[in-house]
Amino acid sequence: MRSSQLLAPTLREAPRDADTVSAKLMIRAGLIRKIASGLYDWLPLGLRSLKKAEQIIREEMERLGAQEVWLPTIQPRELWDETGRWGVYGKELLRFKDRKEAEFCYAPTAEEVITDLVRKDVNSYRQLPLALFQFGSKFRDEIRPRFGVMRAREFYMKDCYSFHASEADAEVFYKKAYDAYIKIFERCGFKFRAVEADSGAIGGSFSHEFMVLAETGEDDIVSCGDCGYGANKEKHGDATACPKCAKTNLSITRGIEVGHTFKLGTKYSDSMKAQYLDEKGEHKPFIMGCYGIGVSRAVAANIEQNSDENGIIWTKSLAPYQVAIIPTNYAEPKIKEWADKLYAEIPKLGVDVLLDDRDERAGVKFKDADLIGYPLRITLGEKGLAKGIAEVKPRSEKNFQEVPLDNVLAEVRKYFSA
Amino acid sequence: MRSSQLLAPTLREAPRDADTVSAKLMIRAGLIRKIASGLYDWLPLGLRSLKKAEQIIREEMERLGAQEVWLPTIQPRELWDETGRWGVYGKELLRFKDRKEAEFCYAPTAEEVITDLVRKDVNSYRQLPLALFQFGSKFRDEIRPRFGVMRAREFYMKDCYSFHASEADAEVFYKKAYDAYIKIFERCGFKFRAVEADSGAIGGSFSHEFMVLAETGEDDIVSCGDCGYGANKEKHGDATACPKCAKTNLSITRGIEVGHTFKLGTKYSDSMKAQYLDEKGEHKPFIMGCYGIGVSRAVAANIEQNSDENGIIWTKSLAPYQVAIIPTNYAEPKIKEWADKLYAEIPKLGVDVLLDDRDERAGVKFKDADLIGYPLRITLGEKGLAKGIAEVKPRSEKNFQEVPLDNVLAEVRKYFSA
Numbered sequence: 062m063r064s065s066q067l068l069a070p071t072l073r074e075a076p077r078d079a080d081t082v083s084a085k086l087m088i089r090a091g092l093i094r095k096i097a098s099g100l101y102d103w104l105p106l107g108l109r110s111l112k113k114a115e116q117i118i119r120e121e122m123e124r125l126g127a128q129e130v131w132l133p134t135i136q137p138r139e140l141w142d143e144t145g146r147w148g149v150y151g152k153e154l155l156r157f158k159d160r161k162e163a164e165f166c167y168a169p170t171a172e173e174v175i176t177d178l179v180r181k182d183v184n185s186y187r188q189l190p191l192a193l194f195q196f197g198s199k200f201r202d203e204i205r206p207r208f209g210v211m212r213a214r215e216f217y218m219k220d221c222y223s224f225h226a227s228e229a230d231a232e233v234f235y236k237k238a239y240d241a242y243i244k245i246f247e248r249c250g251f252k253f254r255a256v257e258a259d260s261g262a263i264g265g266s267f268s269h270e271f272m273v274l275a276e277t278g279e280d281d282i283v284s285c286g287d288c289g290y291g292a293n294k295e296k297h298g299d300a301t302a303c304p305k306c307a308k309t310n311l312s313i314t315r316g317i318e319v320g321h322t323f324k325l326g327t328k329y330s331d332s333m334k335a336q337y338l339d340e341k342g343e344h345k346p347f348i349m350g351c352y353g354i355g356v357s358r359a360v361a362a363n364i365e366q367n368s369d370e371n372g373i374i375w376t377k378s379l380a381p382y383q384v385a386i387i388p389t390n391y392a393e394p395k396i397k398e399w400a401d402k403l404y405a406e407i408p409k410l411g412v413d414v415l416l417d418d419r420d421e422r423a424g425v426k427f428k429d430a431d432l433i434g435y436p437l438r439i440t441l442g443e444k445g446l447a448k449g450i451a452e453v454k455p456r457s458e459k460n461f462q463e464v465p466l467d468n469v470l471a472e473v474r475k476y477f478s479a
Numbered sequence: 480m481r482s483s484q485l486l487a488p489t490l491r492e493a494p495r496d497a498d499t500v501s502a503k504l505m506i507r508a509g510l511i512r513k514i515a516s517g518l519y520d521w522l523p524l525g526l527r528s529l530k531k532a533e534q535i536i537r538e539e540m541e542r543l544g545a546q547e548v549w550l551p552t553i554q555p556r557e558l559w560d561e562t563g564r565w566g567v568y569g570k571e572l573l574r575f576k577d578r579k580e581a582e583f584c585y586a587p588t589a590e591e592v593i594t595d596l597v598r599k600d601v602n603s604y605r606q607l608p609l610a611l612f613q614f615g616s617k618f619r620d621e622i623r624p625r626f627g628v629m630r631a632r633e634f635y636m637k638d639c640y641s642f643h644a645s646e647a648d649a650e651v652f653y654k655k656a657y658d659a660y661i662k663i664f665e666r667c668g669f670k671f672r673a674v675e676a677d678s679g680a681i682g683g684s685f686s687h688e689f690m691v692l693a694e695t696g697e698d699d700i701v702s703c704g705d706c707g708y709g710a711n712k713e714k715h716g717d718a719t720a721c722p723k724c725a726k727t728n729l730s731i732t733r734g735i736e737v738g739h740t741f742k743l744g745t746k747y748s749d750s751m752k753a754q755y756l757d758e759k760g761e762h763k764p765f766i767m768g769c770y771g772i773g774v775s776r777a778v779a780a781n782i783e784q785n786s787d788e789n790g791i792i793w794t795k796s797l798a799p800y801q802v803a804i805i806p807t808n809y810a811e812p813k814i815k816e817w818a819d820k821l822y823a824e825i826p827k828l829g830v831d832v833l834l835d836d837r838d839e840r841a842g843v844k845f846k847d848a849d850l851i852g853y854p855l856r857i858t859l860g861e862k863g864l865a866k867g868i869a870e871v872k873p874r875s876e877k878n879f880q881e882v883p884l885d886n887v888l889a890e891v892r893k894y895f896s897a
Contacts, residue, residue, distance in 0.1 A: 066544065066546075067546065068546055068548075068600070068601070068609060068611065070600040070601075091600075094596055094599070094600070096550075096551065096554070096555065096558070096592055096595065096596075097554075097555040097557075097581075097583075098581075100551040100553060100554070100555070101551065102548060102549070102550050102551070102592065102596050103548055103549035103550075104548055104596075105546040105547060105548060105611075108547055108548055108549050111549070126484065128484075128485065128486055128523040129523060129526055130486075130520060130521055130522055130523060130526055131520070131521040131526050131529070131635075132514075132520050132521075133514065133518045133519065133520070133616075133633045134552065134616055134633065135518060135585070135618065135632070135633050136514070136515075136518075137514065137515040137518070139515075140514070152578040153578075155575070155577065157573070157575035157576075158575075159573065159620050159632075160570040160571075160620045160622065163515075163516075165515075167553070167585075174514055174520065177514065178512055178514075178520050178522075181512070182486070182488040182509075182512070183486070183488075188486075191486060193486065197616070198551075198552055198615070198616060200553065202577050202578045204578065214553070214577075215551045215552065215553050217549075
């Protein structure tokens with residue numbers, strides 16, 4: 062992509078109501094724009110990062126054996142009445158009537174619809190286990206939307222639901238899904254922890270949260286320095302008691318929840334009479350699990366975890382573009398020649414690249430590149446070219462390295478294979 | 480993909496309320512399920528076709544120079560009041576209040592939100608032309624949802640909006656967008672026509688509709704056999720007068736609208752005061768165009784155009800899988816060996832493949848393959864293998880061809896490169 066063709070409106074100042082590091086930087090770097098409380102446009106650079114997170118998640122969900130589906134955002138009250146959640150949910154469930162006065166909600170989650178699908182189309186233990194996932198918009202009418210897209214009202218989520226013929230199988234799959242989540246968050250480049258989110262005392266259900274570690278996180282994580290055990294302090298009743306280890310080495314850190322896995326048991330299949338026939342021909346309720354990732358939130362969490370006073374420091378896998386080529390003066394033929402050459406060659410390494418071909422001062426280009434946070438910056442200037450070098454600088458480091466022009470591609474390859 | 484791992488619940492009978500060929504076949508083939516009036520789940524096979532259409536559209540929009548963004552489905556009344564559309568739109572605009580009694584709608588289209596974005600972040604003629612597109616859910620609260628996903632309430636759409644500094648530039652881009660649409664529908668494999676959709680009499684605005692030809696279409700297309708001119712009879716006031724050609728050779732065919740391009744002029748930029756500074760430093764309203772494609776509708780239209788009494792006949796580019804390998808008995812080692820071999824090799828040709836590894840009779844597998852409509856079927860049976868051949872049959876043809884086992888890959892390559 063050429064900067065001259067890209068809508069990436071950077072701002073010197075964040076708007077006053079941007080209340081956290083990632084919200085400020087996402088707006089300043091031109092990744093998102095707010096249109097109303099808790100509602101955001103995703104601009105081209107922001108959407109690229111969102112799509113990269115989506116693709117990592119999709120690949121790992123498919124590797125897990127889950128199949129992608131797509132469910133409506135608008136769901137009928139009748140299904141939500143079956144589980145009682147229409148009544149239980151508070152005002153964060155956006156309810157409304159259609160033109161015929163029938164009641165619907167904008168789904169914050171899709172247990173009812175997926176259970177309805179499976180009870181109608183899956184009827185034998187031979188069709189199990191079955192796992193279905195989707196990407197899509199969800200809505201929660203938060204009383205106080207904040208932190209930019211991190212606690213927006215409309216957000217982008219991956220939700221997955223699994224169906225099993227036995228507790229044992231559900232637990233085997235749960236463990237695999239847990240491992241897939243570890244893989245996903247590793248590939249995103251997060252520093253994160255998986256922690257227990259409830260005590261597991263009730264009916265064979267239990268859950269884990271996947272926390273991106275950040276001082277600005279909303280949740281307290283209780284960790285034991287001896288055994289490595291971790292739990293969400295608020296949701297896990299027993300957390301501070303920490304029964305599995307010595308209590309003398311506990312510490313508290315903060316995290317942003319980006320993923321959540323639940324072993325649901327038969328909560329939904331019982332209330333919705335979702336049953337299969339077992340080997341003996343008897344009706345049994347499906348044992349279920351569900352597995353969510355806040356995709357838009359994960360993008361914000363990546364920034365919350367990686368930034369400095371100049372802007373975002375993207376991880377290699379989620380950066381909208383991985384390399385920015387900065388010609389100090391693109392009108393200069395020698396500079397243009399090398400910029401165009403690298404712009405043509407770098408994609409062949411499987412690395413995506415932006416060329417800042419704008420007629421702007423080098424200082425403006427550097428500021429924008431730092432703000433947007435491309436992992437690697439390649440500067441091509443007159444003095445450097447006279448010496449036969451480009452300046453190569455990872456966003457995460459202070460100083461650039463002088464790299465002979467003919468070695469730049471090898472340097473890029475090296476940096477992204479590390 | 481292996482059939483044993485795939486949720487593709489086929490049905491012998493369509494439900495009573497399925498009222499058109501594509502709705503019946505999409506449900507019978509296990510591509511979609513209805514959850515309420517005008518609301519559908521997309522199952523794995525249906526979603527694959529939807530994603531293939533999406534990717535073709537994305538590639539051509541990017542080639543056109545448009546940038547992908549993502550806008551909220553939920554939009555505030557204030558923006559819709561600026562253009563007056565809050566009041567103009569009928570009950571098909573789904574309106575509701577949030578928990579704080581603020582008014583919102585579920586967007587059927589996004590002119591207001593995109594114009595708001597551009598007026599805030601684009602201010603110079605040097606940033607023009609600019610074209611932005613998105614994929615996403617749209618909602619129209621149809622009084623009588625029907626024809627399956629073809630006239631659903633929640634549907635999947637690509638919408639693109641362009642902004643220009645002059646009428647001339649808007650028209651140049653309009654022509655390019657028109658050509659991109661031709662390319663998209665050709666790549667989808669449609670038999671289609673682009674027709675004029677309004678008379679162009681008012682204020683420099685005009686539009687075209689892209690019609691997939693099908694007897695079951697809802698729109699009448701007036702065509703002139705002499706000059707090739709075509710128009711939507713209902714929307715184009717002058718259509719039957721057909722001023723551009725002799726009136727003696729008119730005919731009427733039917734079509735399903737899958738795309739629509741509009742040259743909007745300044746309708747939205749005037750009412751929303753969306754302006755840029757021209758070369759003289761004067762404020763001017765953006766000249767706009769918009770360009771929609773009903774992605775979910777296009778998938779249905781593909782089926783509406785291509786089916787027979789046994790099921791769907793997918794075009795090569797939109798088929799959920801392009802090849803189905805059918806071992807008559809997968810438990811037979813020799814058959815399994817060849818099935819597995821082809822299943823491993825065919826993807827290397829850039830062709831995606833399904834292996835029907837289910838423990839079902841061959842007749843059941845054939846029926847399902849015909850119903851789902853994979854373009855090419857490769858049958859591996861005991862008798863054939865004894866002769867050293869596989870039976871290769873395009874879905875669109877009556878008879879299979881005996882192909883020596885070692886030639887099957889070459890045959891697949893030939894079929895899909897044609």
